[in-house]
Amino acid sequence: MLSILKNRTYRHLFIAQVIALIGTGLATVALGLLAYDLAGAQAGAVLGTALAIKMVAYIGVAPIAGAFAEQLPRKAMLVSLDLVRAAVALLLPFVTEIWQVYVLIFVLQSASAAFTPAFQATIPDILPDEREYTRALSLSRLAYDLESVISPMLAAALLTVVSFHSLFAGTVVGFLVSAAMVVSAVLPTAVRGPKRSIYERTTKGLRIFLHTPRLRGLLALNLAIAAASAMVIVNTVVIVQARFGLDQRSMAMALLAFGAGSMAVALALPKLLERLDDRRVMLVGGAILVAGLTLGVWLPSYEALIGLWAVLGAGYSLAQTPSGRILRRSASAQDRPALFAAQFALSHACWLITYPVAGWLGATAGLTAAFAGLAAIAGAAWVVSKLIWHPRYEHETVAHHHDDLASDHPHVRQGKHHAHPFVIDDEHRKWPHS
Incomplete structure (x- = not known):
């Protein structure tokens, strides 16, 4: 898996991703302490509102940013968004009112909502070989899982020698290094499509999603x-x-079990996906998630929770990690930024539904x-x-007929x-009936 880091461009982008993730993790810990510093016992309400603002930014901003991503120079866009995030992190220690936290969080998460899909859409162009791209997806999953372990540990270590305000400095450094x-990376030039209206560009990713059977299946699986x-x-x-009467260390171990299950599967996925198709792997992962949640109804002990969380982590990685491969082959290069932005927004819309359900x-x-x-x-x-998501939709080459195009159109020459190979685009607006 690590062999793909020999690719200089990908290596630099992966390092940028890891450093920015650690910086974001430090900010998450610091934000919780800042909320308590400002609101005391009402800190939970402040954090809950901040998370809701984050989701609104992700859902609302990502498609709009995706509309402009194909028209803007990739490097300039990604660097500018990192600098915006660094500037916001620099300002957070100086806030004195709760509303200021909300404004800065919206700006920060809006920048992330623009950065992440554009970043993700760049990787398939850097690694056109599907096997290398699969390794990159697994490596990215590992980075996310490791961040969830490393950032809290690093934050705890730093808090023994500095105040929580200094954690924001780590976030600033993370975004600047990113x-x-x-x-320092040499990014391929984005393929630009024909000129379209803002509305067409903003909704393009969603339209590709709704008219591609495998993507509708992915949306349900999300x-x-x-x-x-x-x-x-x-x-x-x-x-x-509350249920088992254990301490915070035990809670951290449970979350570690979830991350460990996810990482173990991420390491095995590249080999697994050489033998099995994405659909089967992802549906097996989804089935594991359903079974795990069902078994949780009869959760007898903390030890059982550790095992269950590891299983759920494995199912999560199986169902989630290959989604980039599905997106990659479901759009032309020029439409990938819009499609990745749509996936980013729609998947977070799912969390916006399930987070309150879980809590309530x-x-x-x-x-x-x-x-x-x-x-x-x-x-x-x-x-x-x-x-x-029927298996018949997994055939890459699809026979179809163009009654909608004139006989002299270049596409029907x-x-x-x-x-x-069939994708939804300007010449193919609906999936052929089969």
């Missing part, structure tokens, strides 16, 4: 993924400390009800995904009935 690594991860993120602390059910009806409710959501989403 910008420097992007500057909801199952969100249901399982929401249970882990929202309710681990409640399960460990757990608080009002109990953890058993939370497991059961999220298992029902995940199960229904998995069934819908399996029904929509070889005849109105033809076959080629």
Whole structure:
């Protein structure tokens, strides 16, 4: 897997990703302490509002940013967004009012909502070989999982010698190093499509999603993924400390078990995907998530929780990691930024649904009800995904007929009935009936 780091451009972008992730992790810890410093016992409400603002920014800004990504120089866009994020992190220690936190968080997360899909859409152009791209996806998954472990540990170590305000300095450094690594990379020139209106560019990724069967299946599977991860993120602390009466270290170990399950699968995925198709692997991952949430209804002990969280981590990685491969082959190079932005927005819309469900059910009806409710959501989403995402849609070359194009159109020079690798674009606005 690490052999792809021999590619200088990808290596620099991967380092940029890792450093920025660690910086973001430090900011997450510091933001919680800042909220308590400003709001005291109401810190939970402040953090909850900040997370809601984050999701709104991700859902609303990503498609708009994706519309402009194909028209702007890649390097200049990515570096500018890193600098915006660094500037916001620099300002956060100086806020004195809660509303200032909300404004800065919206700007920070809006910049992230623009940066992340544009960054993700660049990688397939750098690594056109599917095997190398698969390794890159697994490596990226490992980076996210390791960040969830390293950042809290690093924050804890730093807090023994500095105040929490200094953690924001680590975030600033992270974004500046990320910008420097992007500057040092030689990025391929983005393929620009024809001129379109702002509305067409903004909605293009969503239209590709809705008219591509495998992407509609991916959207349903995103909801199952969100249901399982929401249970882990929202309710681990409640399960460990309220139900089993254990300490914060035990909570950290439970989250580590989830990350370890995810990392183990991420390491195995490149070889696995050489033998099995993406659809089968992702649906197996989704089924594991449904089964894991269902088993959680009868959770007997902390030791069982550790095992269950490791299983859910494995299912999460199986269902989530190959999604980049699905997106890569479902759009032309010029449409990839819009499609990655749509996936970013739609997947976070799923979390915007499941986070409140996980918290509300757990608080009002109990953890058993939370497991059961999220298992029902995940199960229904998995069934819908399996029904929509039929194996016949996995054929790369699709025979189709163009009644909608004039006989002298360049695309039908070889005849109105033809076959080629099929994606939704200006000449192909609907999937052929089969």
